[in-house]
Amino acid sequence: MTAGSGRVTQAQVARLAGVSQAVVSMVLNGSDSLRITPETRDRVQQVLRETGYTVDIMGRRLRGGTNQILGVFTYESVFPSGVADFYRPFLLGIEEEAEAQGFDLLLFTSGGRRDGRRRIYEAGTNRLRIADGSILLGRHNDPQELAQLVEEQFPFVFVGRRESPTGPISYVGADYVAATREVHERLWDLGHRRIGLLSVTEENEPTLDRRSGYEAAARKRRRPPLVFLEEDPAIALRQVLDEGVTALLVESSAMADGILACAHDLGLKVPEDLSIVVLGDADPSQQPQVHAVPSTATDWSMFRIPRHEMGGHAVRVLVGLLKNPEPRQLLLPCTIHEGATTAKPSTTDSR
Amino acid sequence: MTAGSGRVTQAQVARLAGVSQAVVSMVLNGSDSLRITPETRDRVQQVLRETGYTVDIMGRRLRGGTNQILGVFTYESVFPSGVADFYRPFLLGIEEEAEAQGFDLLLFTSGGRRDGRRRIYEAGTNRLRIADGSILLGRHNDPQELAQLVEEQFPFVFVGRRESPTGPISYVGADYVAATREVHERLWDLGHRRIGLLSVTEENEPTLDRRSGYEAAARKRRRPPLVFLEEDPAIALRQVLDEGVTALLVESSAMADGILACAHDLGLKVPEDLSIVVLGDADPSQQPQVHAVPSTATDWSMFRIPRHEMGGHAVRVLVGLLKNPEPRQLLLPCTIHEGATTAKPSTTDSR
C-alpha cells in the first residue's frame, strides 16, 4: 500500500482494456505477435501508455526472467570522498559499457555492515539476485561468500584476479605478471644485473602475481631472485644495498617514498645510484589520507593499471556470462610509464 | 536455468525435514513460535543449516509490494572523469543515507540518449517506476518529463530547487536567496554602499534565487539594485566601475576569473579597490575542461553549496514521500567562506 498502491499491474491494464492479463504480457514482449489482432494490440498499448505501466522487476525475475540490470557490489563505499579515488576509473568504465549495452546499474547499499564492511549475504539473503548478474570489486573479499555465490550459480565477475578453491570464477584483472616481467626486462636492457624485489608479507593475488612475474624474469636471465620482505624502509634499503642491487622493484609508492627518503639520507641519488620502479599505480587505500598531492611528487617509473578498461571489460564478460554461464578469465595489459627513477647503472656489477 | 538452478527453496527444506513449507517460513521468521514444537523447529533448523538455505529476496518483496530500491537519475554521466567533480558530493550523501535507510540504488544508465542527454521516458514508458521512488539530479531538466512524472504521481525528489507549472514538486535545494542576502549584509557591514550583481542571462532557478536574494538585501538597505548582465568581462568591469561599485557579486568563478584578470590589467587591486564574491561553488560543468587546478588559484570569497547534505536529505525526503505522498520542499543553508577577495572599501562613496 505504500509504493504498491500507485503501481499499475498487468491485470489492471488488462481489465481496463477488456482483455486477459496474458494478452497484456504478450503485447509487452512482442511474443507471438501474430496471435494478436492489431486492434487489440493498439487498445492494450493505449491503456499501457495512459496508465504508465512498468514491469515489476520482482515478478519478472521471480519467474526467471531478466531485468536488464547489472549489480555492482563493492565492499567499501562506492563514492569515496578522497581525492585519490581508487574506484572511480573502474566505475566510469562500468557505467559507460553498461550504457552501451543497455543495462541499468544497481548499487547494493542496503545491507548493514559487519566489521565496517558490507556483506553479500545479510540476514541469510543474497541481495545480488535482484540483478541479472553482478560485478564485484574491492580489495577485500570473503572466500565463504564467494564460494556460496559459485554454488548458487549466480553470474558474477570480479574486477581483479580472484581464485576460489570451490571452482573457477570469472574475473577481469590486470596482468601484473607480464608487466613485472617487462619492467625487469627493461632494467636488464639498461644494463642492470642485480635487480631486486621489495615485496610485502601480505599474500593476495596481485602480490603473488608480481612476485611470479619477477621470478620468471630472473629465471630467464639465470639470476637468483632477490626478494626482500622488510617493512622498515631503512632496514630494507640496507639489505638491498648489501646485496649489491642496482635496481629495485617496489610494491607500493608509499614504500617507494620511504626508500627514496632513506636513500637521500645516505647520500645516494635516484636513479643514478639506484633505479626504483613502482609495480602499479598508487593505491590510495593503502596510504594514509593524503588529500593534496604534494607538488614535489616524484615522477615514479611504474606501470599503470588499466582501470577504466577493466570496468568496461567486466561488464562485457558479465553480459556474456548471462548468455553462456561458462566462467571466463581476462587479464588486461598494463602500460609502462617511463618516469624519472630509472637509469643505467653507474657501477657495472656482474657478480 | 542460467541462474538459480543451484538454489535451495523453502519447499525443498520442508521436504527434507518432513514438514510443510509454511512451517519452514514460520521457523525462519520466528512468527507464532508458540505454535511449533521445539523438536520440529530444531529439525527444520538443522536442515536449514545443512542445505545452506538463503531467502530469495524476490519472493519476499513480491509480497511486500516494495522492492527497497531508490532510483538515481542523472541527465549526464554519473561518474565523470574530471577532477572537479560536480556530482560526487551529492552521490556520496545519497549513498550514505540510502545505506542508512536500507535501500539499494538503481542508476539509470540504460536509456538511450537523445541530443546527447538521457531521457526518463523512453519508448513511452517510465523506466523510473522500476524503483520505489527516484532522485533526479542534473543541471538540465525537461519540463515536459517533469510534468508527466507529477501527473503519474510517481514519488521523486529533485536535488536543486525546481518548479513545475503542473503542481508542487519535491526538492532539496540550497538556499541561494538567504546566502546571497547574507553576502550582501556582510559587505554592507564592511562599509560597502555600492554593491553590484553580475548575473547571467540564462534564467534558471539558482540564478533567479540569487537575484531575488540580492534585490531583497538591496531593498532592505534602501539602495537601488545594480544588476549587470554583460557577458564580456572587460565590458562588464567597465560598466561596474562606471556605476561606482565597490563590491561585486558574481555568479560563477569562471566569470570572476575574467573580472579579476581585467581588473589587474587596469591596475586595480582585489580586494583593496574592488571586493568580489562568488555566489556559490565552482561549477566545473560550466568551465572548460580544467583537469589540474592551477596552483595560483584565487582564494575566492564565496559560499559553499552543501552538496553532501543535500544528497542525504533528498533520500530522507524521498523515503518520507513513500509513506506520505505529500510534496515537500527543503532548502539547506549554504556556508559562507570568508576568502581573500573581500575587504573594506578604500573610497567611501555614498552616492
Added chain:
DNA sequence: CCCGCGTAGTAATTCGAATTATCAGCGGCG
C-alpha cells in the same frame, strides 16, 4: 455433416515466500 485446422484469445500454472484458512487429533465436560 463433420473433421481438421488456423485464429484469437482465455484459463491455469509457475516461480518463492508469507500469510490465512483449514484440518486432524486429543482431552475434557455436559
Added chain:
DNA sequence: CGCCGCTGATAATTCGAATTACTACGCGGG
C-alpha cells in the same frame, strides 16, 4: 456419545509476470 476448544501442523492463497494448455469460433474440404 458428541461437541467444544486447544494445539500443531498443513492446505490454499497471494503477490506480478510469463508461459503453456486449452477453448470458442469460423471456414474449407472430403
